[in-house]
Amino acid sequence: MQPPLIRPRRLRATPAMRRLVAETRMHPAQLILPLFVREGASQPAPISSMPGVVQHTLDSLRREIAAAAEAGIGGVMLFGVPEVKDAVGSGATDPNGILNVATRAAVAEAGDALVVQTDLCLDEFTDHGHCGVLDSSGRVDNDASLERYREMGVAQAEAGSQLIGLSGMMDGQVAAVRDALDSAGHPETPLLGYAAKYASAFYGPFREAVQSSLEGDRRTYQLDPANAREGAREVLLDVEEGADIVMVKPAMSYLDVLADAAATSPVPVWAYQVSGEFAMIEAAAANGWIDRRRAIEESVTSIRRAGADAVLTYFAIELATWLRAGPTPPVPAQRGAM
Numbered sequence: 474m475q476p477p478l479i480r481p482r483r484l485r486a487t488p489a490m491r492r493l494v495a496e497t498r499m500h501p502a503q504l505i506l507p508l509f510v511r512e513g514a515s516q517p518a519p520i521s522s523m524p525g526v527v528q529h530t531l532d533s534l535r536r537e538i539a540a541a542a543e544a545g546i547g548g549v550m551l552f553g554v555p556e557v558k559d560a561v562g563s564g565a566t567d568p569n570g571i572l573n574v575a576t577r578a579a580v581a582e583a584g585d586a587l588v589v590q591t592d593l594c595l596d597e598f599t600d601h602g603h604c605g606v607l608d609s610s611g612r613v614d615n616d617a618s619l620e621r622y623r624e625m626g627v628a629q630a631e632a633g634s635q636l637i638g639l640s641g642m643m644d645g646q647v648a649a650v651r652d653a654l655d656s657a658g659h660p661e662t663p664l665l666g667y668a669a670k671y672a673s674a675f676y677g678p679f680r681e682a683v684q685s686s687l688e689g690d691r692r693t694y695q696l697d698p699a700n701a702r703e704g705a706r707e708v709l710l711d712v713e714e715g716a717d718i719v720m721v722k723p724a725m726s727y728l729d730v731l732a733d734a735a736a737t738s739p740v741p742v743w744a745y746q747v748s749g750e751f752a753m754i755e756a757a758a759a760n761g762w763i764d765r766r767r768a769i770e771e772s773v774t775s776i777r778r779a780g781a782d783a784v785l786t787y788f789a790i791e792l793a794t795w796l797r798a799g800p801t802p803p804v805p806a807q808r809g810a811m
């Protein structure tokens with residue numbers, strides 16, 4: 474047999490060569506940290522299914538924003554955990570509701586260092602836990618929910634949100650909130666459409682994080698995991714309705730949907746490495762079954778490689794710190810690896 478003429482291993486031979494030919498690079502500015510803020514809390518409260526992640530008080534939120542700015546990440550995404558919930562999610566539109574109060578505090582703390590973003594969805598604020606309001610037969614009422622989203626969007630813009638993330642998956646939500654903001658004198662507030670958000674088991678730990686009241690599921694509004702074409706259609710619709718950025722969520726199980734969106738979208742495409750993706754890595758690492766740092770770097774690199782311009786991840790600050798410190802320390806030589 475002839476020796477091979479083509480030897481791809483030449484470009485893998487040394488750390489310096491691998492670094493030179495890496496196709497995907499990550500920068501702290503492409504990372505966004507989701508943060509939970511709990512109304513009335515006097516101490517940060519741990520979330521058992523998300524080790525290291527807490528429900529913040531306003532004070533610990535300010536400190537975390539300072540740490541995020543220090544790490545150089547691109548932004549934070551705020552979620553509120555209210556003390557009181559009701560059928561229409563009144564806390565979401567109250568200027569003194571936790572999310573709006575937290576937004577003002579975060580914007581004051583962040584200055585120009587990063588972009589303060591807010592989640593626009595009713596699920597944290599409703600006593601039934603759905604992302605919209607219900608009709609008389611208990612179904613999620615799309616158009617009545619849009620009315621609430623319009624009010625919520627204006628309340629968030631007035632609190633100073635610098636990018637509003639629409640995660641409720643109601644039809645027409647981007648156009649509705651865009652119109653409300655424009656009519657209320659906020660034409661400059663950009664909108665992030667959670668365009669292709671799937672009905673996923675990987676949101677499990679998040680539901681603990683926001684103390685969700687949901688019984689049942691969200692399958693009448695979030696996408697069926699079986700459908701890629703439907704994801705592409707939702708991306709297209711959000712772009713047509715005026716989304717400034719679109720998102721695919723979760724990330725790792727939907728890299729095909731993400732790659733398709735990245736290839737076709739005229740606006741930036743982001744992806745959300747959700748709570749269950751975070752929890753799986755933490756749990757396996759805690760058991761010694763995977764190398765935690767390498768798994769985090771590989772997972773976020775893969776999401777970027779599939780086409781995400783930026784990534785929401787609970788690892789944002791830690792990953793940014795590693796990125797600034799330099800390449801991963803060499804893996805101890807494995808027998809037979811050479």
Ligand code: PBG
Nearest residue numbers: 594596640675676679747748749
């Ligand atoms: C809805 C919302 C959810 C997440 C972000 N926004 C939960 C849901 O749709 O049930 C999940 C994020 C995560 O799992 O990290 N407001």
